[in-house]
Amino acid sequence: MRCGKATLLNDRCIDCGECVRVCPNHAFVPQTSSFSDFSGFKYTIALPSPVFYSQFGKDVRPSAILAALKTIGFNDAYDVACASESVSIAIQELLNSKSNPRPMISPFCPTIVRLIQVRYPNLLDNLIPIESPMEIAAREAKRLKMEELGLKEHEIGAIYLAPCPSKMIALKCPPRKKHSFLDGVMAISEVYPNLLHALSHAGASNGKPEIRGLGLGWPIVGGQVASLKAHDSIAIAGLTDVMRVFDEIENGKLKDIQFIECHSCPTACVGGSLTVENPYIARGRVLRMVEQFGSQPCQDRDKIRELYQKNFFSLVGTIAPSPIQPIGEDISKGIKKMQRRHQIYDMLPKIDCGACGAPTCMTFAEDVVRGEAEADECVFLTMKTFEALSKNLLDAVTRQSKKVHGSHERQSHEAS
């Protein structure tokens, strides 16, 4: 907090979206697109995250949701869960080759990628260099429509319906490549009311062949791992636990683990900050869908393997680290500032009251050392200084008064 306004420190932000969720005054608003942003396209395709299928009643089928999307302003709707299944087959092929460092880390939570760029740059090579399902689906959906309708690529708008603001940033700045195949991202919470009304007209099922495959399980913790045949794989959710595991990997442990699925949100994507349904209820719906439709594959495994060999899923290039600004311009200055920070911290009450605007006394000490705050912004420091000043002032006044009036006259004044 600076001057009464919530402030973002850009080099430390990893786009987790928790600020959106927790701020009691809603000071943080995620930037996602709205319907009016797509008026420039001749044809629009909605690509809902598979999370979307869990947001409506337990009897509402994915195929009905896709059909209803076509009635609320999109020309077409394309299933992403099928692309998740292809991607899981591609990951399997990559893991079979055994040429990469272990463990390999799933790159599909953009916040986790950002966490690694900022705080764990030594793990950048562990990120799996494979396209995300939303990119694969957008590329394929556009290709099909271009063929079918004779349109050019720039005339088709592929819009992702996302459970979190992190995905929006992944669209604007995709790691390892210049442009996303997607043209916009809408929040699930934004589309939800339109779809609710459309479903009440359309009904729960429309007789079309149902969406199927293990990709349906991806929105919950362990969904990616379940879709792989990789033994010795783990799924982690929540930043604290993810960082604990990343520290272990950096210490040289977990070498026997093949694949790590990790999520910034503790309940994975069904718990994203732009979802509507209670994440635990949504999780139950996902499990039910997997039970009903998950075991029927939607892809031809051999065909996907062939595509993998032809680099259909591969991402080239490296992801650059993006470290937090060090405390000093060089190590020598940094050491000096750290010593100073320690000195300041020793003077603070260490109760993390937050009145100065910083979340903890340690971060306030750091703000002072970085020149972003003044020491007197701490109420307790100011009080102590004021008390000391007052005492000095009182002592000085008393001494002066004794000099001028003499001590016995002062006493008689006090008595009356």
Place this chain on the structure above:
Amino acid sequence: MARSYSDSYEILGRDFIEAGNVSTEIKRTLRELGVSPEIVRRVAIATYEAEMNVVMYAKEATVKMEVTPKAIRITVNDRGPGIPDVDLAMQEGYSTATPEMREMGFGAGMGLPNIKRNADHFTIVSVVGRGTKLDIVVNIN
């Protein structure tokens, strides 16, 4: 006079829950100072190995970190059984870890050699019945 930043930490033997926290804390401080990721990695691994040895074998230890613009020095001073034959302990694969420790993924016998591999200078002094002192230096380029 060269500036230095120092900090010290305590490790309790047999405390497998907190084990690893000291190396993580040291890593954070070095990152904040802007030390390159490769150097941070080497210091973290060396400190972690030393920390695990304390947890597995010693009663307790004090870890001191000293950072100057030229180098990072980590000293680990433990109260414990000591190492009877340091040269033997420095051999790769030699381990006195119990089967339980190996089951947990520790005690592959890579500890001390791993510290040596990651350090620019490494000395180890041990007195049986008293304890062991490690002195690890990693230079900053």
